[in-house]
Amino acid sequence: MDFNRRFRDLIADMKLDGRYRTFIELERLADEFPTALWHRPDGGTQRVTVWCSNDYLGMGQHPDVLAAMHNTLDLSGAGTGGTRNISGTNRQHVALETELADLHGKEAALIFTSGWISNLAALGSLGRLMPDCAVFSDALNHNSMIEGIRRSGAERFIFRHNDVSHLDDLMSGVDAARPKIVAFESVYSMDGDVAPIAAMCDVAEKHGAITYLDEVHAVGLYGARGGGIAEREGVAHRLTLIEGTLAKAFGAMGGYVAGPALIIDVIRSLADSFIFTTSLCPHLAAGAVAAIQYVKAHPEDRARQAENAARLKAMLKGAGLPVLDTPSHILPVIVGDAHLCRRISELLLVDHCIYVQPINYPMVARGQERLRITPTPFHTETHMRDLVGALVNVGRDLGWAAARQAA
Numbered sequence: 001m002d003f004n005r006r007f008r009d010l011i012a013d014m015k016l017d018g019r020y021r022t023f024i025e026l027e028r029l030a031d032e033f034p035t036a037l038w039h040r041p042d043g044g045t046q047r048v049t050v051w052c053s054n055d056y057l058g059m060g061q062h063p064d065v066l067a068a069m070h071n072t073l074d075l076s077g078a079g080t081g082g083t084r085n086i087s088g089t090n091r092q093h094v095a096l097e098t099e100l101a102d103l104h105g106k107e108a109a110l111i112f113t114s115g116w117i118s119n120l121a122a123l124g125s126l127g128r129l130m131p132d133c134a135v136f137s138d139a140l141n142h143n144s145m146i147e148g149i150r151r152s153g154a155e156r157f158i159f160r161h162n163d164v165s166h167l168d169d170l171m172s173g174v175d176a177a178r179p180k181i182v183a184f185e186s187v188y189s190m191d192g193d194v195a196p197i198a199a200m201c202d203v204a205e206k207h208g209a210i211t212y213l214d215e216v217h218a219v220g221l222y223g224a225r226g227g228g229i230a231e232r233e234g235v236a237h238r239l240t241l242i243e244g245t246l247a248k249a250f251g252a253m254g255g256y257v258a259g260p261a262l263i264i265d266v267i268r269s270l271a272d273s274f275i276f277t278t279s280l281c282p283h284l285a286a287g288a289v290a291a292i293q294y295v296k297a298h299p300e301d302r303a304r305q306a307e308n309a310a311r312l313k314a315m316l317k318g319a320g321l322p323v324l325d326t327p328s329h330i331l332p333v334i335v336g337d338a339h340l341c342r343r344i345s346e347l348l349l350v351d352h353c354i355y356v357q358p359i360n361y362p363m364v365a366r367g368q369e370r371l372r373i374t375p376t377p378f379h380t381e382t383h384m385r386d387l388v389g390a391l392v393n394v395g396r397d398l399g400w401a402a403a404r405q406a407a
């Protein structure tokens, strides 16, 4: 087989239908977020405003986080030198797990090198370790949950997105004696909508299932101490396991699950994607501890982020731009065409120094291509006015019907 031809064809197909991804080379500026330096392909640089970062609270530049990381680097060096089993369990890991268990009001927590791996390890092992397990998975669950469930080998039932009665129907059709897991997210990252967590728990409890909630896009941002939507709604205790990331609102890197000590011990002892990989760098763990401690004690940052999200949403709507009316901080502006979406993003960057990544298939369904805008507490009124004005101008120039109407 001519492999190169096959690979060239694959890339050509992606380019043809607008799925080919290009990375823009950014240099983050530690005290200027959301401004960053774009290293252009022509060798020049340009300051840009980032509107699509998941560093939702700007914790990636917070002085407490940076100080903790610097101190730990000086104290402990760069890597850990091993898996958790083989010399890789550092005191920063233990401190972080204690902090996370406390954040979610759970007995224990276990950290991983990313949120993606957390889902793979936790769902992959639980589904495998309970004979004849049935996993009920929301239709819009993240790729990492889908991969975890697939890897577990458990039978999978997909319920319509956020549809509690469909979940109930599916669960009712499965033998009551079988072990069951209900896996879903709180804030869905592409549409910014929120799951009816209490109602999901009602159904899961009725059928005696383990509940597994991915709060990756909610931890740090919702709840009195930033414990997520489950904390905000007073239902965290009803969820068996809560999974989260350290890479978004906590500004660092890594992921975790929090839950009953016995289940956490089972994952720790039997998940191969935890056992056979080097542990998180100590400075990342220390930075995450500092971020969580700060976020727990500073609700005003999430309040400012929520205010900014509401303000920008009103401005986008006021300009007639097709922003989804989400109940979260995620503001998707629907374009509905892959090539147009990419072109809008390019012109925003080149002509207006604004960076919003186009979101195309497979991250969203074809025809649902969008700009996913994520305001932070650091975006100012001027940033917002510039963004809305630029979207209207670029869209009008490119013949984007929604922006033409807005103009």
Ligand SMILES: Cc1ncc(COP(=O)(O)O)c(C=O)c1O
Pocket (backbone or CB within 6 Å): 114, 115, 116, 117, 119, 142, 144, 185, 189, 214, 216, 217, 245, 246, 247, 254, 255
């Ligand atoms: C819902 C959800 N879960 C898990 C992840 C993976 O988290 P991480 O980026 O820490 O690997 C993501 C990533 O964006 C996500 O959107």
